[in-house]
Amino acid sequence: MGNSDQGKSFFNNVPLAPPDPIFHLTASYEKDTTPKRINLGVGAYRDDMGQPWVLPVVRKARQLLLEDPALTHEYLPIAGLPALRDASIRLILGKDSPAIREKRTIAIQTISGTGANTLGAAFLAQFHPVRTVLVSNPTWVNHKGIFGNAGFDVKEYTYFDSKTLGLDLEGMLSSLNSAPEGSVIILHACAHNPTGVDPTQEQWIKIADVMEAKGHFPLFDCAYQGFASGDLDKDAWAVRYFVHDRKLECFIAQSYAKNFGLYGERCGALTVVTQTSDLADRCLSQLSKIARVNYSNPPAFGARIVSRVLNDPELYTTWTNDLRTMSGRIIQMRTLLREHLIKLGTPGNWDHITRQIGMFSFTGLKPAQVSLLQSKYHIYMTSNGRVSMAGLNTNNVEYMAKAVDDVVRSTE
Numbered sequence: 568m569g570n571s572d573q574g575k576s577f578f579n580n581v582p583l584a585p586p587d588p589i590f591h592l593t594a595s596y597e598k599d600t601t602p603k604r605i606n607l608g609v610g611a612y613r614d615d616m617g618q619p620w621v622l623p624v625v626r627k628a629r630q631l632l633l634e635d636p637a638l639t640h641e642y643l644p645i646a647g648l649p650a651l652r653d654a655s656i657r658l659i660l661g662k663d664s665p666a667i668r669e670k671r672t673i674a675i676q677t678i679s680g681t682g683a684n685t686l687g688a689a690f691l692a693q694f695h696p697v698r699t700v701l702v703s704n705p706t707w708v709n710h711k712g713i714f715g716n717a718g719f720d721v722k723e724y725t726y727f728d729s730k731t732l733g734l735d736l737e738g739m740l741s742s743l744n745s746a747p748e749g750s751v752i753i754l755h756a757c758a759h760n761p762t763g764v765d766p767t768q769e770q771w772i773k774i775a776d777v778m779e780a781k782g783h784f785p786l787f788d789c790a791y792q793g794f795a796s797g798d799l800d801k802d803a804w805a806v807r808y809f810v811h812d813r814k815l816e817c818f819i820a821q822s823y824a825k826n827f828g829l830y831g832e833r834c835g836a837l838t839v840v841t842q843t844s845d846l847a848d849r850c851l852s853q854l855s856k857i858a859r860v861n862y863s864n865p866p867a868f869g870a871r872i873v874s875r876v877l878n879d880p881e882l883y884t885t886w887t888n889d890l891r892t893m894s895g896r897i898i899q900m901r902t903l904l905r906e907h908l909i910k911l912g913t914p915g916n917w918d919h920i921t922r923q924i925g926m927f928s929f930t931g932l933k934p935a936q937v938s939l940l941q942s943k944y945h946i947y948m949t950s951n952g953r954v955s956m957a958g959l960n961t962n963n964v965e966y967m968a969k970a971v972d973d974v975v976r977s978t979e
């Protein structure tokens with residue numbers, strides 16, 4: 568069809584969608600040729616040279632796979648690699664989990680954490696009696712889109728206190744209390760994105776009280792296990808408390824993008840905890856049915872790497888060391904950034920930078936300051952002032968602090 572016939576095309580009904588904010592930011596950064604440029608937008612780990620890091624344990628497992636003459640490229644089963652699914656449940660619930668012993672839990676392999684959320688949303692849209700979902704304000708950009716697309720009425724619960732740059736617990740409990748009985752509530756298992764603010768254990772107990780009293784259904788989004796504190800068990804505390812101490816049913820969307828550095832391999836799992844083993848089996852059958860019509864079966868290579876590591880004690884130990892390397896470097900960047908800002912006497916209090924946890928820090932910088940950081944200093948971050956700490960390193964953290972100092976003073 569020539570251009571003159573364009574008027575007849577049904578594509579004329581297709582409006583241009585806005586670009587994704589994070590991927591768009593990365594594209595702008597890629598176009599910037601200034602050597603000093605810094606990308607603090609995308610949530611991907613970088614080493615101290617600012618380069619992507621292939622975890623040593625991933626290199627090892629990958630090599631073992633490639634040397635295995637039995638390796639084929641056949642389809643995986645619809646629900647994914649069985650050894651990965653079992654290991655994913657043990658990873659999040661702990662190997663001595665009573666829920667595992669009682670066979671009240673299943674997992675299905677997913678297209679990373681996004682796919683785990685999407686599959687969970689599709690299942691809940693079909694079977695959950697209440698079509699209201701509450702996400703934290705703010706939350707990971709994709710939550711609203713995923714649940715909105717699945718037909719949910721998406722609402723927010725109060726989470727972040729912009730005065731203290733910490734958790735507004737009272738606000739959160741009150742939002743959860745006033746939501747319709749039996750709503751679906753998306754909770755970030757650890758390393759809340761975008762704020763880096765997690766509830767304490769005492770606060771999680773209060774959150775569980777309301778969840779239980781209101782009959783809400785928890786979907787834990789767990790994209791950063793082991794990456795937040797460097798300790799896999801510590802980062803799973805909230806989930807385990809809900810499942811073991813409170814005996815609550817839940818979904819857990821797990822991603823291996825960050826904690827294995829396998830961003831592009833798209834490996835994750837959706838773990839389901841129910842009251843009985845019969846219910847768990849029924850859930851797996853329905854989740855498999857949804858997976859079959861959407862993508863048939865999940866990608867194999869990343870899953871084989873993760874499964875190999877999770878099921879081999881020696882590789883598992885190497886992995887825990889790699890996790891400590893990543894989380895340790897990020898914690899060091901938090902300390903250095905705060906120290907530089909204090910040394911410069913930058914107006915404001917910067918304690919939240921070291922109080923917050925995980926990949927991100929919600930700096931409190933305003934959109935005008937963010938925009939100035941980009942135009943004057945070639946430092947790229949989302950307009951809400953969220954910084955991916957992994958983009959900082961010993962070569963650029965002082966430059967960043969000086970730039971922040973300048974924009975804060977000049978916009979005061």
Ligand SMILES: Cc1ncc(COP(=O)(O)O)c(C=O)c1O
Nearest residue numbers: 610679680681707760790822824
């Ligand atoms: C809170 C949260 N959930 C889920 C994801 C999913 O990521 P992926 O699909 O790459 O595993 C992310 C990634 O940024 C995230 O921050």
